[in-house]
Amino acid sequence: MTQHRASEEQRPANEGRKAAARNRAALITAAREIYSECGLDAPLSAIARRAGVGQGVLYRHFPDREAVATAVLEENVRQVEQAAAEGEMDLPRVLGVLTWHLTESAAFIGVLHADGAGSPASVPSYARALSERVERALRAHLPDGHRLAAAADDLMIAVAMVSGAVTGPTREQRERRARAAWRLLGVEVGPVRPFTG
Known part of the structure; x- marks a missing residue:
């Protein structure tokens, strides 16, 4: 006892x-x-x-596997939205958070390509919704006359171009390539790190 x-x-x-x-x-x-x-x-x-x-x-x-991947994607988008909502964050810093997620999460790249440019019916609705949330968060910080605001879809085309460059076996290589892609597009990116609030 x-x-x-x-x-x-x-x-x-x-x-x-x-x-x-x-x-x-x-x-x-x-x-x-x-x-x-x-x-x-x-x-x-x-x-x-x-x-x-x-x-x-x-x-x-x-x-199931899909629920895990969706949760990761949701968290990625939530952090980008939180960074965009932060009062002291400007576009380069928000792009830095976005770029961190691109270098860390391969699945996130697919979501950002979910704009339905090819066949809208082939894009899952959750992916399209997440992509739209990222676009809204970024667009909120896009100054008038910014090069990514010249045409309606320029912003997400640039994000897709950068995400396409995010390749390599290490996070450092992927970040270096992402930064190079933003530089080639003439877009300033802040520190590449997660949003910690």
Whole structure:
């Protein structure tokens, strides 16, 4: 009886929702890293391992592979929107956040190409919606007369061109190529880093 009580006292308290939110955030971060290293076909077990949780925890938050990828994309877009909403952020800094996500998240690149230029019916509606949110966030910081505002779709064409240049086996190589693409387009980009609020 005494041993039973002692072991109960040593067990950590159940953190419930706090732990669930922490696990979900860890899974999204791990998925972004794993996808960047191995592509979208990476095993979900690798994501769970990187996040430091069991596969059961992963499936509790995300029922399938598509749900994991969608969560990563949603988080990428949310950070770009938050950066754009920040009072002290200008277009170069917001582009720096966008560029960080391009270099870190291969799946994000596909979403930004979801403008339906080829066949709108072939673009999933969630991808089109995420792309439109990124465009709105960037456009809010686009000064009148800026070179990316010359025509209605110039902004997202430039983003697509830069994202097409984001290749290479390391994040540093991908960032160097992205910065070079922005420079060739004559667009200033701020520090390439995530938005931390």
